[in-house]
Amino acid sequence: MKPVLVWFKRDLRVDDHEALTHALLEGPVLPVYVVEPGYWANDYTSGRQWQFVRESIAALDSELTGLGQPLWTAVGDVVEVLERLHSRFGFQVMHSHQETGPDWTFQRDRAVKAWCESRDIQWIEHKQHGVIRGLSDRARWAQQWGAVMDAPRLARPAALPLVARPPKPAVDVVAHVSIADERLVGSQPGGSVEAETLLNSFLQTRGERYRGGMSSPNTAETVCSRLSPHFALGTISVRTAWQESQAQRARFQSEKSAEAKRWSASLKSFGSRLHWHCHFIQKLETEPRIEFEEVHRGFIGFRPIEETRLDWLERFEQGQLGWPFVDACLRCLAQTGWLNFRMRAMLVAVASYHLWINWRETAHVLGRWFTDFEAGIHFSQIQMQSGVTGINANRVYAPIKQSMDQDPDGRFIKRWVPELEAVPVAWIHTPWRMPVSMQHQCGCLIGRDYPEPVGDPVQMAREARERLTNWISTHDLSGEAQRVLKQHGSRLRQARPRYGKKANSPQLSLDV
Ligand SMILES: Cc1cc2nc3c(=O)[nH]c(=O)nc-3n(C[C@H](O)[C@H](O)[C@H](O)COP(=O)(O)OP(=O)(O)OC[C@H]3O[C@@H](n4cnc5c(N)ncnc54)[C@H](O)[C@@H]3O)c2cc1C
Numbered sequence: 001m002k003p004v005l006v007w008f009k010r011d012l013r014v015d016d017h018e019a020l021t022h023a024l025l026e027g028p029v030l031p032v033y034v035v036e037p038g039y040w041a042n043d044y045t046s047g048r049q050w051q052f053v054r055e056s057i058a059a060l061d062s063e064l065t066g067l068g069q070p071l072w073t074a075v076g077d078v079v080e081v082l083e084r085l086h087s088r089f090g091f092q093v094m095h096s097h098q099e100t101g102p103d104w105t106f107q108r109d110r111a112v113k114a115w116c117e118s119r120d121i122q123w124i125e126h127k128q129h130g131v132i133r134g135l136s137d138r139a140r141w142a143q144q145w146g147a148v149m150d151a152p153r154l155a156r157p158a159a160l161p162l163v164a165r166p167p168k169p170a171v172d173v174v175a176h177v178s179i180a181d182e183r184l185v186g187s188q189p190g191g192s193v194e195a196e197t198l199l200n201s202f203l204q205t206r207g208e209r210y211r212g213g214m215s216s217p218n219t220a221e222t223v224c225s226r227l228s229p230h231f232a233l234g235t236i237s238v239r240t241a242w243q244e245s246q247a248q249r250a251r252f253q254s255e256k257s258a259e260a261k262r263w264s265a266s267l268k269s270f271g272s273r274l275h276w277h278c279h280f281i282q283k284l285e286t287e288p289r290i291e292f293e294e295v296h297r298g299f300i301g302f303r304p305i306e307e308t309r310l311d312w313l314e315r316f317e318q319g320q321l322g323w324p325f326v327d328a329c330l331r332c333l334a335q336t337g338w339l340n341f342r343m344r345a346m347l348v349a350v351a352s353y354h355l356w357i358n359w360r361e362t363a364h365v366l367g368r369w370f371t372d373f374e375a376g377i378h379f380s381q382i383q384m385q386s387g388v389t390g391i392n393a394n395r396v397y398a399p400i401k402q403s404m405d406q407d408p409d410g411r412f413i414k415r416w417v418p419e420l421e422a423v424p425v426a427w428i429h430t431p432w433r434m435p436v437s438m439q440h441q442c443g444c445l446i447g448r449d450y451p452e453p454v455g456d457p458v459q460m461a462r463e464a465r466e467r468l469t470n471w472i473s474t475h476d477l478s479g480e481a482q483r484v485l486k487q488h489g490s491r492l493r494q495a496r497p498r499y500g501k502k503a504n505s506p507q508l509s510l511d512v
Helices: 018-026 047-067 078-089 103-118 138-150 170-175 192-204 206-213 217-223 228-233 238-253 258-286 310-318 324-336 341-354 359-369 375-386 399-406 411-416 436-441 457-474 478-488
Strands: 004-008 029-035 072-075 093-097 122-126
Touching: 004 018, 004 078, 018 029, 018 093, 018 122, 029 047, 029 078, 029 170, 047 170, 047 192, 047 228, 072 078, 072 170, 078 103, 103 122, 138 238, 138 258, 138 478, 192 206, 192 228, 192 238, 206 217, 206 258, 217 324, 217 341, 217 411, 238 258, 258 375, 258 478, 310 324, 310 359, 324 341, 324 359, 324 399, 324 411, 341 359, 341 375, 341 399, 341 457, 359 375, 399 457
Parallel strands: 004 029, 004 093, 029 072, 093 122
Antiparallel strands: none
């Protein structure tokens, strides 16, 4: 009997795996993963992401081997790999999950589709989560998302009949792939077991203070779920996290204690974010051009890429802007691969408004740094925080205020910017204002041990606001804003086009 091929992509798990479950109903399964050097040459990829993928491939292979059929892993162009497997096994059906990725994977999928058609192979793509392919109307999206999330989860297969052993075990194949190795501080390990452990610890202990603790980088590190790289690579399904968190929430909702109230509020917030996960990816699914072009076409040319000051971009990449809290966030992200939402948003606001860096430049720098790089969330969020979507409030974060609010005692700053270790708390947010005698006293001379600030943040923000106001007043933006709203706007609350006003969008209510 000819095997059915299951192409593992960003779904490296065996639980709640629609493609695997359906393929097994049709015959013995040949599970395949292809490492694609072409993908890893893109500007938004990095060694830290590869390390996470590599560990997740190894974990998947060990699960599949335990079930009876090890993973076939190959390096190269997917079409060429499929062609070779087809010559050997003659498979006629291939299952995979739908993938909403950057343009590179979109074009690759087109090539695979064309190849399947040329070989008369049926390629069946299953829903990966709440993103709806071919969606024509955002109005019913939330219900459709709910239907996917509330549907029963699919059990892991009891066994996989052996089709054939691969020529080389997956770990040996991936060991020889050379993609920049990065040594991070406390990087997150890949694999489904890790994902389940994280979900459990979040639901049992860490998540209680999620709502109050997600905004400060001091607390976010532990109270946030940290599941993002796992969702990005599908080592756990979003549905699993949704169902387990909502079951836990239901248990607490009937209780009156302060602890139960905290849990209930936190798990409600967590559920909203799982919703946003798909809400943002849906934008790229519906309009793939937003990887390259402003969501609101009226903002094309607003912040020309040629105007990006390369010296400022370099200081941004090096965490050497001279604004301690921003530098701490940049260095934390560069060294760990993770940062909480609020601080990611602040970094983009600083890059876009204060430094006037084009969002595409920022998207690539940050994309490489995020272990959890997820194109749909990433490009949509970067554009939203850069003020070019036309339907979201413009948040020009004040970096010094954020510093005082989120890190009042400078603990986070001192952790990531050790040259400021001896600076008294009174000066930690603005060390350039420290009297020179004090600088000598604490052994930190500004301009020698720590850079002069890139500019006055208040003045730079004022200039940015003026440029934005000027653009809005000299361009007719309302028609395109209506289109964006219709195509991408959340329907959970009544949204409307906004330019530079206070937030009313649920994606911007930050639970503080
Ligand atoms: C500029 C910018 C870029 C971002 N790029 C990415 C990215 O490439 N990949 C990515 O997964 N997230 C991205 N986010 C969203 C968010 O910051 C991360 O999902 C979150 O910090 C990951 O940590 P966590 O898993 O502990 O999240 P939790 O707070 O525990 O949330 C649970 C899950 O909900 C989803 N989620 C949380 N917040 C958001 C949000 N605001 N929008 C959409 N989904 C959300 C994520 O899947 C996350 O894992 C970005 C945010 C900003 C401001």
